[in-house]
Amino acid sequence: MKKFAATLFTGAAATAFFGLAAPAQAAPAGPGNAEKAIEQLDDRGYAVRVNHQGMVKPLDQSSxxxxxxxxxxxxxxVTVR
Incomplete structure (x- = not known):
């Protein structure tokens, strides 16, 4: 019985830990251009700094x-290419 209670407690603790981590916001993902992703981050209240990798193109043509x-x-x- 003690082993079952310890397993149950461990499972509940892990669920609580991962449940607290869930609200973290991820970066905008999916197909599209860098301009839309940067706009989404800006709308969330972040100050966005853009670094270009390779040849510099307009943001609507970059990924x-x-x-x-x-x-x-x-x-x-945000690093774009």
Whole structure:
């Protein structure tokens, strides 16, 4: 019985831990251009800094390579290609 209670407690603790992690917002994903992704981040209240990788193109013709959050300053660094 003690083993069952310990397993139940461990499962509940893991569920609580992962449940708290769920509200974190992910970067905009899916097909589309970098301009829309940057607009979405801006609408969420982030200060967006754009880094170009390779040849510089207009944002509506670029795609997002990576997104890095600095949650202390609410700044997002977006690398586009």
């Amino acid at each position: 997002v390579v990576s997104v890095r959050y600095d949650s202390d300053d609410r700044v997002v660094y």
